[in-house]
Amino acid sequence: MSIPSSAERAQHNLVSMQHIYKTFNPDTVSEVTVFQDFNLDIPRGQFVSVIGSNGSGKTTMLNLLCGSIPIDMGAIYLGGKTLKGLKEYQRAGKIGRVFQDPSRGTCPELTILENMALADNKGKVFGLGRGVNRRRMDEYRTQLERLKLGLEDKMDIPVGSLSGGQRQALALLISTMTPIELLILDEHTAALDPNSSATVMELTDQIVKEKNLTALMVTHNLKFAVQYGNRLLMMHQGRAVIDAADAEKEKLQMNDILEKFNTISLELGNSL
Numbered sequence: 001m002s003i004p005s006s007a008e009r010a011q012h013n014l015v016s017m018q019h020i021y022k023t024f025n026p027d028t029v030s031e032v033t034v035f036q037d038f039n040l041d042i043p044r045g046q047f048v049s050v051i052g053s054n055g056s057g058k059t060t061m062l063n064l065l066c067g068s069i070p071i072d073m074g075a076i077y078l079g080g081k082t083l084k085g086l087k088e089y090q091r092a093g094k095i096g097r098v099f100q101d102p103s104r105g106t107c108p109e110l111t112i113l114e115n116m117a118l119a120d121n122k123g124k125v126f127g128l129g130r131g132v133n134r135r136r137m138d139e140y141r142t143q144l145e146r147l148k149l150g151l152e153d154k155m156d157i158p159v160g161s162l163s164g165g166q167r168q169a170l171a172l173l174i175s176t177m178t179p180i181e182l183l184i185l186d187e188h189t190a191a192l193d194p195n196s197s198a199t200v201m202e203l204t205d206q207i208v209k210e211k212n213l214t215a216l217m218v219t220h221n222l223k224f225a226v227q228y229g230n231r232l233l234m235m236h237q238g239r240a241v242i243d244a245a246d247a248e249k250e251k252l253q254m255n256d257i258l259e260k261f262n263t264i265s266l267e268l269g270n271s272l
């Protein structure tokens, strides 16, 4: 089988990270090389769970994709088009991101309704506009009802007074309200209690399926990584040491992953 060209990779995948190099603080005592010729292709519609050792480059990968930090060398394509030159805010129209911290992604002083209206008007000239008309209100209510958290009855309360789980559920809804191409989940359940994190994870799966989204989720929760998504990636020192999709992922057991973690852990001489 011939190796696909750069153009073919970009064409046949929603995301294509090609020959990525990234070093922080080059030529200083705190120089850290995270990626040396890192490659990742994600076909449209795939839900990828990413796990890995601390410092393996998971967050850096997301930051490079979103344009929060620049790549040193290589190229990133989204939907066949290069992301080169597109600033973070410009990529935000195509890439939705839910962060670990529930206070990011929503505005605490604004009400649920205002937050939804703002997100709905993202990229439009008038922002919040002249109020929200009845039809939009009904639409927001319907979307909130589907979360099954009772938020539809709290549309006029400030988001800052919601629980962490409710806020993450709302952040998830808000980041997928406009037609994005890629959903990035950046340890989005890590700050929640076990019950709330299970609820938010369930909602995530539901939204990804309903909207046919392509998703990239970094998590430290091995159970979620095994249970959700159709591809699992384990990162270590800037490369994928496990990359299993579809049937291969289905076969992957928690023990296989733990075994790999142990091997890596012994390599590093510490426990993960």
Ligand SMILES: Nc1ncnc2c1ncn2[C@@H]1O[C@H](COP(=O)(O)OP(=O)(O)OP(=O)(O)O)[C@@H](O)[C@H]1O
Pocket: 024, 025, 032, 034, 052, 053, 054, 055, 056, 057, 058, 059, 060, 061
């Ligand atoms: N802005 C930065 N400046 C300097 N070094 C950085 C920066 N961001 C990340 N690093 C370093 O790059 C390496 C990879 O970090 P990254 O946050 O991507 O790892 P991670 O896999 O997300 O880890 P964790 O699971 O602990 O969140 C680490 O050594 C980290 O210290």
